[in-house]
Amino acid sequence: AQSVTQPDIHITVSEGASLELRCNYSYGATPYLFWYVQSPGQGLQLLLKYFSGDTLVQGIKGFEAEFKRSQSSFNLRKPSVHWSDAAEYFCAVIFKTSYDKVIFGPGTSLSVIP
Amino acid sequence: GAGVSQSPSNKVTEKGKDVELRCDPISGHTALYWYRQSLGQGLEFLIYFQGNSAPDKSGLPSDRFSAERTGGSVSTLTIQRTQQEDSAVYLCASSQGRRQEQFFGPGTRLTVL
Numbered sequence: 001a002q003s004v005t006q007p008d009i010h011i012t013v014s015e016g017a018s019l020e021l022r023c024n025y026s027y028g029a030t031p032y033l034f035w036y037v038q039s040p041g042q043g044l045q046l047l048l049k050y051f052s053g054d055t056l057v058q059g060i061k062g063f064e065a066e067f068k069r070s071q072s073s074f075n076l077r078k079p080s081v082h083w084s085d086a087a088e089y090f091c092a093v094i095f096k097t098s099y100d101k102v103i104f105g106p107g108t109s110l111s112v113i114p
Numbered sequence: 115g116a117g118v119s120q121s122p123s124n125k126v127t128e129k130g131k132d133v134e135l136r137c138d139p140i141s142g143h144t145a146l147y148w149y150r151q152s153l154g155q156g157l158e159f160l161i162y163f164q165g166n167s168a169p170d171k172s173g174l175p176s177d178r179f180s181a182e183r184t185g186g187s188v189s190t191l192t193i194q195r196t197q198q199e200d201s202a203v204y205l206c207a208s209s210q211g212r213r214q215e216q217f218f219g220p221g222t223r224l225t226v227l
Contacts, residue, residue: 032213044205044218051213090156094213101170102147102216106156 002026002095006105013081014113021076021108023091032094033074035065038107039087047089050074061085086112116140118219120206126225127196135191135222139208146189147216148181149205157205163189164212196226 003026013019025031033050048059055067065076074091091105119138127133139146148160159173163183174180178196183189193200203223207216 034215036218043220044207044216046215046217049215092216096213101159101162101172103159104149104157 002028002093002103004091004093004103004105006089006091006108008108009106010109010111012111012113015083016080019076019078019081019085019110021089021091021110023074023076023105025072025074025091025093025095025103029096030067030069031096033065033067034092034094034102035059035063035074035076036090036092036104037061037087038090042087044090047076081110081112083112083114086110118206118208118217120204120219120222122222123220124223124225126227128227129198130195132192132194133196133224135193135204135206135224137189137191137206137208137219139187139189139206140217141187142210143208143217144186144211145209145214145216146183147207147209148189148191149207150202151205151221152202160191160204193224196224198226200224201226 005024007022035047036044038044047063048057050057050067058064063078067074088107088109090107093103121136144165146163149157161181162170178194181191203221205221206219209216
């Protein structure tokens with residue numbers, strides 16, 4: 001079955017430290033890939049997306065993600081975390097099936113220590 | 115420009131009652147999605163509308179759940195004979211088409227007593 005995993009349920013980092021959030025999807029043709037952020041009390045907002053082309057994509061708020069076909073991964077990174085980055089992060093995948101349904105990962109909760 | 119709106123923002127109901135949740139997508143968006151997010155959980159896909167195509171209802175958890183989309187715009191999610199396990203935040207999202215970025219509404223928090 002098509003699935004999306006985010007191995008880390010919760011991550012804590014110090015402000016100013018680097019961050020990497022992992023996302024893996026089940027094997028198949030290259031899907032469309034997204035990262036969304038949900039801040040406390042806020043709706044979900046798109047950080048970045050990958051459809052094709054350059055495998056390193058830049059997003060908003062200083063985030064970037066790299067698509068690695070060989071690893072079926074789309075990890076999110078930020079070189080220096082700010083306290084305002086504390087939020088829930090969701091990886092989402094559209095598998096190229098007849099329905100193109102969006103499948104969300106379970107999310108990673110990020111806490112930032114001042 | 116207006117984003118996705120949902121109403122009500124909060125709904126408290128008694129077990130066994132029916133509820134209707136409304137979603138107004140961004141004008142011109144052909145795709146509309148409903149998700150459920152339980153406390154501390156990820157997003158559970160419920161249903162997907164795309165243009166005039168038959169909706170993908172594969173995520174609806176039981177026959178108590180149904181949804182309509184009238185005129186390719188506003189959508190209503192109906193939950194009949196609500197149960198306590200239906201308590202969650204119900205999120206609606208729209209996009210310009212298939213395989214596009216989704217824009218999310220603020221959600222409706224449903225509490226079933």
